[in-house]
Amino acid sequence: MDYILVQAPLEESQKSEEHGEFIPYGIVVLSKCLTNHGYKGKLLFEDKTIEDFFAEITDLPNYPALIGISASTWSRFKAIDLIKRFRQAFPKSTIVVGGFHFGHCADDTIKNIPEVDIVVRGEGDEVIVKLMEFAYKNRDIETINGITYRDFAGTVTSQGDRVYLKNLTSLDFLDQEFTKEDFEKNILHPDMPIPAMNIFTGRGCPHGCIFCSVSRINNRKYPVELIVDKIEEYHNRYGIKGFKFQDDSLTLNKKHVVSLCDEIIRRKLDIFWWCDSRADIQYDLLGKMYQAGCRYVSVGLETASPKMQKVIGKKVSNEAVRDFTKKCKELGIGCFVFLLTGFPDETYEDLQMTVDFAGELSKKYKAITGSMGYTTILPGTRLEIIAREHGILSKDFSWSTPYYNKKNIEYGAATNVPLNIENITPEMYKKALKDMVINYGSGLSTGKFIKEVFENTFLRYDRTWEEKFHMGMTIINQKLSINIWRRKSE
Numbered sequence: 270m271d272y273i274l275v276q277a278p279l280e281e282s283q284k285s286e287e288h289g290e291f292i293p294y295g296i297v298v299l300s301k302c303l304t305n306h307g308y309k310g311k312l313l314f315e316d317k318t319i320e321d322f323f324a325e326i327t328d329l330p331n332y333p334a335l336i337g338i339s340a341s342t343w344s345r346f347k348a349i350d351l352i353k354r355f356r357q358a359f360p361k362s363t364i365v366v367g368g369f370h371f372g373h374c375a376d377d378t379i380k381n382i383p384e385v386d387i388v389v390r391g392e393g394d395e396v397i398v399k400l401m402e403f404a405y406k407n408r409d410i411e412t413i414n415g416i417t418y419r420d421f422a423g424t425v426t427s428q429g430d431r432v433y434l435k436n437l438t439s440l441d442f443l444d445q446e447f448t449k450e451d452f453e454k455n456i457l458h459p460d461m462p463i464p465a466m467n468i469f470t471g472r473g474c475p476h477g478c479i480f481c482s483v484s485r486i487n488n489r490k491y492p493v494e495l496i497v498d499k500i501e502e503y504h505n506r507y508g509i510k511g512f513k514f515q516d517d518s519l520t521l522n523k524k525h526v527v528s529l530c531d532e533i534i535r536r537k538l539d540i541f542w543w544c545d546s547r548a549d550i551q552y553d554l555l556g557k558m559y560q561a562g563c564r565y566v567s568v569g570l571e572t573a574s575p576k577m578q579k580v581i582g583k584k585v586s587n588e589a590v591r592d593f594t595k596k597c598k599e600l601g602i603g604c605f606v607f608l609l610t611g612f613p614d615e616t617y618e619d620l621q622m623t624v625d626f627a628g629e630l631s632k633k634y635k636a637i638t639g640s641m642g643y644t645t646i647l648p649g650t651r652l653e654i655i656a657r658e659h660g661i662l663s664k665d666f667s668w669s670t671p672y673y674n675k676k677n678i679e680y681g682a683a684t685n686v687p688l689n690i691e692n693i694t695p696e697m698y699k700k701a702l703k704d705m706v707i708n709y710g711s712g713l714s715t716g717k718f719i720k721e722v723f724e725n726t727f728l729r730y731d732r733t734w735e736e737k738f739h740m741g742m743t744i745i746n747q748k749l750s751i752n753i754w755r756r757k758s759e
């Protein structure tokens with residue numbers, strides 16, 4: 270046993286049935302890089318308690334040289350518990366952390382979590398192999414870029430820029446024995462409850478939204494042939510019909526998406542897929558995507574207030590989102606619009622613009638706009654800097670020390686992450702949510718409602734009866750709960 274790689278689980282209260290349990294490819298990729306170099310190890314990513322984790326590793330044949338832990342900001346405290354337990358159990362192992370949380374607050378992590386030896390700040394594919402050589406063969410650590418570490422004298426050093434792969438050439442991390450059950454736990458979407466596989470066609474997003482962890486990372490793509498080979502392989506092997514392209518935005522490169530779709534069409538693959546997209550694309554692309562099996566797209570508007578649109582730096586206009594949702598409706602692609610509130614200096618008037626515009630999108634274009642999130646401050650984002658300037662995060666705020674904010678419950682958010690709360694009070698937020706659902710619900714008039722159930726059941730040749738039944742019931746339940754809510758609030 271050379272290594273253990275762990276994905277920290279979420280707190281019980283934060284789990285969402287909607288998401289299912291997608292395979293955490295970050296550590297799967299790292300494990301493949303290590304096994305390709307002849308190392309043997311263990312991956313722990315199932316949803317286990319810390320006790321379960323340790324029950325599995327107490328009888329390891331030999332001492333792991335390297336323990337790597339990945340976490341999101343939401344699961345960071347679970348990760349810190351694990352780090353402490355690992356350090357106790359394996360005092361001589363090299364403990365490395367990385368991923369979008371730790372990698373974006375490297376100094377904070379290394380200074381405040383003494384059990385951590387090294388933080389990897391960017392992509393770990395190449396770095397992890399070098400770190401293994403360091404852990405085993407005492408390779409010189411000074412030659413490894415993209416890391417922050419504490420040396421034997423306790424001095425913290427940040428070495429080189431973040432490392433990102435220049436080219437993505439291999440999807441060999443998918444050559445593993447995943448089981449059919451691994452995918453049955455995932456659903457494409459609550460409206461499309463077919464077992465699904467998560468796969469990505471590239472990494473990175475060059476845009477600069479202030480709240481986003483992945484902004485300003487060069488977008489790179491895997492070769493189309495390789496991606497479709499894997500889709501075909503999993504489709505044939507396990508009968509998986511649903512695929513979730515989990516690229517931050519699949520449509521950043523039109524040429525790439527066109528050839529991806531052409532290849533799926535050419536091979537006559539009977540699959541459905543879902544992806545995230547920006548709204549500022551050429552809309553003929555959506556037609557091609559539909560032909561290749563795309564039935565669901567999530568698109569980010571975030572806010573409909575032009576003033577806030579400038580603040581968040583997304584550079585997507587209301588017109589673009591309107592045209593996008595309109596085109597989706599024409600084609601029969603379900604369109605979910607991401608909405609957020611709680612941006613710097615946002616006022617109730619700004620929020621109201623989002624509510625009104627979301628209502629228009631759902632009424633006219635059947636876009637799914639019934640929910641709106643509250644902005645979370647994430648490490649390494651521009652929003653983190655602004656939140657410190659505005660005093661929302663105190664000067665001595667640390668991502669590594671215990672954090673609990675009861676007020677978050679009023680915004681429907683987890684209590685262990687900081688929200689960007691300024692002017693939008695819980696009352697304003699709740700009112701906006703209520704208006705959003707009512708607007709969205711009014712989009713489903715009785716006539717439309719019957720039509721929608723009918724279209725999604727009898728007329729859907731592309732669904733099994735079980736799927737049609739589930740979709741019909743989802744729409745009926747949605748309508749019933751909106752009616753009940755309306756009656757209660759009158």
Ligand code: B12
Binds near residue numbers: 285296365372648
């Ligand atoms: C797929 C996905 C999901 C899936 C599956 C999550 C999972 N189990 O992996 C689902 C839908 C369940 C999900 C849920 C959520 N997600 Co999500 N998700 C993603 C997404 C789109 C892709 C993740 C992925 O597989 N990437 C591909 C792999 C190869 O890259 P990677 O994970 O970054 O790993 C590389 C490096 O980071 C590094 N690395 C990673 N870990 C480690 C560890 C070590 C030791 C080392 C050395 C290196 C290293 O090396 C890897 C290889 O290069 C990312 C965005 C993104 N671009 O990554 C968001 C993202 C990870 N999710 C995010 C969020 C906010 C969430 C939610 C909290 C959303 C919500 N409000 O409910 C939940 C909760 C997630 C959780 N478990 O904590 C944020 C996390 C931000 C943060 N700071 O925590 C991201 C970054 C999106 C964003 N734009 O902000 N998510």
Ligand code: SF4
Binds near residue numbers: 478482547569
């Ligand atoms: S466009 Fe999407 S993925 Fe890209 S920076 Fe903005 S929110 Fe993040």
